[in-house]
Amino acid sequence: EAQVTQNPRYLITVTGKKLTVTCSQNMNHEYMSWYRQDPGLGLRQIYYSMNVEVTDKGDVPEGYKVSRKEKRNFPLILESPSPNQTSLYFCASSSSGRLFEQFFGPGTRLTVL
């Protein structure tokens, strides 16, 4: 089944404790992206990657890192999480020929205490 998976789905952590949210897709998509969703602010892009080893900042990249060493994986790294990073995070992917047709993962709900 074609899908985007994220892990973990739920995470409660404390300020400053490094964490990684994994994202994997099995559709051989070139493009992958991370969004965060916050009440009243909607979905905002954090980082995106057009292909392996190619990443770029989105609208709200501060406090986040990403890497794209393999085509299928695009982990989101929070080196020193803070409470303002409490949010619902979504990973998405699409093919280079249809970038706009994005497939979303199920979301990761992160709480930073």
Next chain:
Amino acid sequence: SQQGEEDPQALSIQEGENATMNCSYKTSINNLQWYRQNSGRGLVHLILIRSNEREKHSGRLRVTLDTSKKSSSLLITASRAADTASYFCATWHNQGGKLIFGQGTELSVKP
């Protein structure tokens, strides 16, 4: 908002009624999409309408697009309780390689 406004922000109707949601956007587009999100869960793609289309149907969904007004509407006919969700419009922007989403309409369909 980055993209524009969706209205209404919340809509409550009875099963069987029609639900109409509107979306406005700010820049030129090649296409516009509608997504559905069940409470706190992932986004599901519903329908895409291209900039040269004025109307598109998919099952109980009908989408219209007015590029002169930079607006779109989503109509759900004969709504069901299972349609209860948030609905978002989104447009793709090559600059920045991203979808820009509207704020969403929270639809509640009462049985």
